[in-house]
Amino acid sequence: MTSFAVAHLRNVTMGPDIVAYLTAIDATLAPFQGQFVVHGSDKQELEGSWAGDLVVISFPDRQTARAWYASPAYQAILALRTGNSEGDIILVDCVEDNHRAIDILLA
Template identity: 75%
Template sequence: MASYAVAHLHHVEIGPDIVAYLEAIDATLAPFAGRFVIHGGDKEQLEGAWSGDLIVIGFPDRAAARAWYASPAYQAILPLRTRNSQGDVILIDGVGDDHRATDILSRQAVGPGVA
């Protein structure tokens, strides 16, 4: 099942380190079949208060996503980003084409805030 590296970044300081990071990241993704799905872009805010940029990188599965993040090539450039931005990064699995909203009811207790 597809898995995604998702980053919600704030306060990105565009400078030489971020430029070097952007110039190098594609080569770190290639061995793991990673590809950008969302990379910032024009947002249309519908609800809430959103700030920062959303980045989503797709991988064939969680093992590939984990291996990319832990790879020596990515770890070598990671400080270029972390020294120049703040944010949260997670790995999360996608859902199949036949997924329905109610499928989550069998995986967890229903409570306030379940979407």
């Protein structure tokens, strides 16, 4: 089942370290079939306020997403991001086909 790495990034300091991170991250994703789905796209706030940017990367499954995050290649560049931004990062799985909202009550 598809799994997503979701990042809510705030207070990003654009500079050489972030540029180096952005330059290197695609190569870390490739062996794990990671693909950007959302990457700081223009947003429209419908309710509340949203500070920061949203990044969503898809992976074939949760195990592959974890393997990417733990990989030596990604760990080698991680500090370039964490040292220049604040953020929350989660892994979350896609729902099954034909999922309905009420399904969470039946689980």
